[in-house]
Amino acid sequence: MESLTFRHTTRKPLPGSVPDAITGVVASGNLEILLERVLPPDACEVAIETPIAGYGDVWAAVVADFVARAQPGGIRISINDGGARPDTVSLRLLQGARLMEA
Amino acid sequence: MAGDRAASIDPNALSWYEASARQRVVALVDPGTFQEILPPAERRMSPHLPLFDLPRAFDDGIVVGRATLDGSRILIAAQEGRFMGGAFGEIHGAKLVGLLRAALELKPRAVLILFDTGGVRLQEANAGETAIAETMRAIVDVRAAGIPVIGLIGGRAGCYGGGGLIAGTCSRLAVSEGGRISVSGPEVIETNKGAEEFDSRDRALVWRTMGGKHRRLTGGADAFCADTVPAFRQAALALIGRAPAFDRDTLEAEQARLEDRLARFGDCRDATDVWRRLGVNDPEAVPAMDTDAFDATVARVREADHDAR
Amino acid sequence: MTLAEILASLFPEGHDVTVRDGLVSGAGPLSGGRITVIGIDGDTPLGVDGALQLSRCVLDAIRAGDGAPILVAVDSDSQRMSRRDELLGLNECLAHLAKALLLADRSGHPTIGLIYGHSAAGAFIATALATRILAALPGANPSVMDLPSVARVTKLPLDKLEDMAKSTPVFAPGLDNMVATGAVHVVLDPDKPLVDQIRDLIADREPGDARDRLGAERGGRPVARDVARAVIDQARRG
Numbered sequence: 198m199e200s201l202t203f204r205h206t207t208r209k210p211l212p213g214s215v216p217d218a219i220t221g222v223v224a225s226g227n228l229e230i231l232l233e234r235v236l237p238p239d240a241c242e243v244a245i246e247t248p249i250a251g252y253g254d255v256w257a258a259v260v261a262d263f264v265a266r267a268q269p270g271g272i273r274i275s276i277n278d279g280g281a282r283p284d285t286v287s288l289r290l291l292q293g294a295r296l297m298e299a
Numbered sequence: 300m301a302g303d304r305a306a307s308i309d310p311n312a313l314s315w316y317e318a319s320a321r322q323r324v325v326a327l328v329d330p331g332t333f334q335e336i337l338p339p340a341e342r343r344m345s346p347h348l349p350l351f352d353l354p355r356a357f358d359d360g361i362v363v364g365r366a367t368l369d370g371s372r373i374l375i376a377a378q379e380g381r382f383m384g385g386a387f388g389e390i391h392g393a394k395l396v397g398l399l400r401a402a403l404e405l406k407p408r409a410v411l412i413l414f415d416t417g418g419v420r421l422q423e424a425n426a427g428e429t430a431i432a433e434t435m436r437a438i439v440d441v442r443a444a445g446i447p448v449i450g451l452i453g454g455r456a457g458c459y460g461g462g463g464l465i466a467g468t469c470s471r472l473a474v475s476e477g478g479r480i481s482v483s484g485p486e487v488i489e490t491n492k493g494a495e496e497f498d499s500r501d502r503a504l505v506w507r508t509m510g511g512k513h514r515r516l517t518g519g520a521d522a523f524c525a526d527t528v529p530a531f532r533q534a535a536l537a538l539i540g541r542a543p544a545f546d547r548d549t550l551e552a553e554q555a556r557l558e559d560r561l562a563r564f565g566d567c568r569d570a571t572d573v574w575r576r577l578g579v580n581d582p583e584a585v586p587a588m589d590t591d592a593f594d595a596t597v598a599r600v601r602e603a604d605h606d607a608r
Numbered sequence: 609m610t611l612a613e614i615l616a617s618l619f620p621e622g623h624d625v626t627v628r629d630g631l632v633s634g635a636g637p638l639s640g641g642r643i644t645v646i647g648i649d650g651d652t653p654l655g656v657d658g659a660l661q662l663s664r665c666v667l668d669a670i671r672a673g674d675g676a677p678i679l680v681a682v683d684s685d686s687q688r689m690s691r692r693d694e695l696l697g698l699n700e701c702l703a704h705l706a707k708a709l710l711l712a713d714r715s716g717h718p719t720i721g722l723i724y725g726h727s728a729a730g731a732f733i734a735t736a737l738a739t740r741i742l743a744a745l746p747g748a749n750p751s752v753m754d755l756p757s758v759a760r761v762t763k764l765p766l767d768k769l770e771d772m773a774k775s776t777p778v779f780a781p782g783l784d785n786m787v788a789t790g791a792v793h794v795v796l797d798p799d800k801p802l803v804d805q806i807r808d809l810i811a812d813r814e815p816g817d818a819r820d821r822l823g824a825e826r827g828g829r830p831v832a833r834d835v836a837r838a839v840i841d842q843a844r845r846g
C-alpha cells in the first residue's frame with residue numbers, strides 16, 4: 198500500500214455546513230472518499246491510501262485540478278482507493294464536494 | 300452523514316441489486332431517521348488487510364445503525380457486497396454482533412439484516428468464522444427475547460457461506476430474484492468436485508438451484524420481492540408482523556419440515572423437478588415469470604408459507 | 609486421540625455411543641446423570657441428511673427435559689459440497705442444527721464441543737462453534753480453508769502465505785490460531801481422564817459469549833471485543 202498526502206491553500210471555504218460525507222465504494226476500479234469539515238477555512242488536505250504504487254504524480258495532478266475547481270477550503274479528504282482511473286477519481290471528488298455543499 | 304442522503308436517485312426507482320449498502324439503508328427506513336453507529340469518520344478499519352496489500356474501507360464493508368420503519372424503532376445492518384465481496388472480517392463481524400447485543404437492551408421492534416456476502420473474508424478467516432458463530436448465537440438470543448430478526452437478500456454478492464447459515468437463523472427472510480442463498484458457492488463446488496457436479500458458468504443453473512425463486516417456492520424464504528427498495532420495505536414490514544417464536548415447538552416444526560423436504564425431493568436432480576412435485580404446472584416457465592405471475596404460483600404451493608423457522 | 613479413546617476416557621464404565629456413516633450419537637453416564645453425545649467422525653463432510661439426523665438427536669435430548677449436557681465431538685470435513693445439498697437447502701439444515709444446539713444450551717442442557725480432528729467452514733459453524741464451550745484435544749486441526757485454497761482465492765504465492773501464517777493467527781489454519789481468536793476456549797490434557805475435565809468445564813461455564821473477550825486477551829482477535837462494545841455504547845446513546 199502506498200500513502201500519499203497533499204496539502205493545499207484555497208482562496209475560499211467550501212460553501213455549505215454539512216459536517217461530513219462519504220461517496221463511493223472500495224472496489225476494483227472504484228474508490229471511497231470521506232470528506233470532513235475540520236480544517237481552517239483556507240486549508241484543504243487530501244490523504245490517499247492506494248494499493249497501486251508509483252502514481253504519485255497523477256494523484257498530485259488530479260487533486261490540484263480538483264482544488265482549483267472546487268475551492269474546498271476547510272475540508273479534510275480521505276481516500277481509500279481500489280485502483281480507480283483518474284477520471285473516476287475526479288468525478289467522485291466533485292460528487293463529494295457537492296454533498297458537502299447541500 | 301451526507302452521502303446517506305444522496306438524493307440524486309429517486310429511492311422508489313432504486314434497484315436493490317445496484318444500490319450500495321448505505322443507499323439501501325437510507326432509502327429503506329423512514330426518511331431522515333437513519334443514525335449510523337461507528338460511521339466512516341471513526342475510521343474503524345481492518346487491522347489485517349494491509350498485511351495483504353489490500354485497501355481498507357472506512358466502515359469495513361458494513362453499515363449499522365438505528366432508524367424507524369413505519370414509525371417503529373429498529374436496528375439495521377447492511378453489508379456492502381462490492382467491498383471484499385461483503386465478506387465477514389473481524390470488524391465487519393463485530394459490528395453486526397454488537398448491534399444484535401444492543402438489541403437485547405434497547406428492545407427495538409425488529410432487527411433488519413441486509414445481507415450481501417460471499418461468506419468469510421479469507422484474509423481474516425478465523426476472526427470472520429468466529430464472528431459468524433457469535434452472530435448466530437446473538438440472533439437466537441434476540442429472537443428468544445421476542446424481537447424479530449429479518450433478513451433481506453437481493454445484493455450482487457448474494458448470501459453465501461456462513462452468511463447462508465446466519466440467514467437460516469433469522470426469523471424471516473425476503474429475497475428478490477437476484478438474491479441467491481447457499482452455503483457452497485458455484486465456484487467452490489466446481490473447484491472441489493468438478494464441473495460435472497456443478498458447472499459454475501451455467502448461470503441459469505445457479506439461479507435455479509440457489510436463487511430467490513427456488514428458495515421462496517420451497518419455503519427457504521418467506522417473501523419474494525421485485526428488485527426495488529419499496530418492495531423490500533413492504534416485505535420487511537409484513538414479515539416483522541408475523542415472525543415465529545424461537546422455541547422448541549418452532550424447531551420441532553422445522554425439523555419435520557426439513558425432513559419432509561428430504562423425503563419428498565431428495566432424489567431430484569434439478570430444481571424444476573422439485574417445482575413439478577410441488578405442484579407447479581409449468582416448471583420450465585418459472586425462471587422467466589414476472590413478480591405477479593410468480594406470486595400467483597407461490598400462492599398455490601402449500602410448502603412456501605410456514606412458521607417453522 | 610481417536611473417538612474410541614475419547615469415549616473410553618470419558619466413560620470408563622461404558623456407554624451406548626455408536627458411529628454410523630460418520631455420524632456419532634448416543635449417551636453415557638456423567639456425575640450420577642447422563643451426557644448425550646453427538647458428533648461427526650472420520651473427517652466426514654456434513655450434508656443435509658447428516659445435519660438433520662444430528663438435530664433430531666439434539667431435539668430429542670431437549671424433549672427429555674432432564675438437563676443432561678450435550679457433548680458435540682467433531683472430526684469432520686467441511687460442509688458437503690454438492691448440487692443436491694444446495695438444492696435441498698443446506699443453509700437451512702446446517703442453521704437448524706446450530707439453532708437446536710443453541711436452544712439446548714438456553715434450555716438448561718449445557719453444550720460442550722470437543723474437536724479432536726479436522727473441521728472446517730459450514731460443518732464447523734453448525735456443530736462445534738454452536739456450543740457453549742468449545743474444547744479441543746492436541747492434534748486437532750480446525751480451519752476455515754487450507755492454505756493452498758487460500759492461495760488460489762487471494763492470488764498470493766503459497767510460500768508467502770506460509771510465511772505470514774507463522775506470525776498472523778487471524779487467517780491461518782490450525783488449532784493454535786483458533787485458540788488465539790477465542791473460538792476454542794481450552795485445550796484438554798489427553799493424559800488425564802477426560803471425564804473430569806469435561807465435568808469441570810460444565811461446572812465452570814459462564815453466561816454470555818466469552819469468545820471475543822478471549823480473542824482480545826489472547827491477541828488473535830485484537831479489536832472485535834472493543835468494536836462490539838463501541839457499537840452497544842453508541843446504540844445506547846443514540
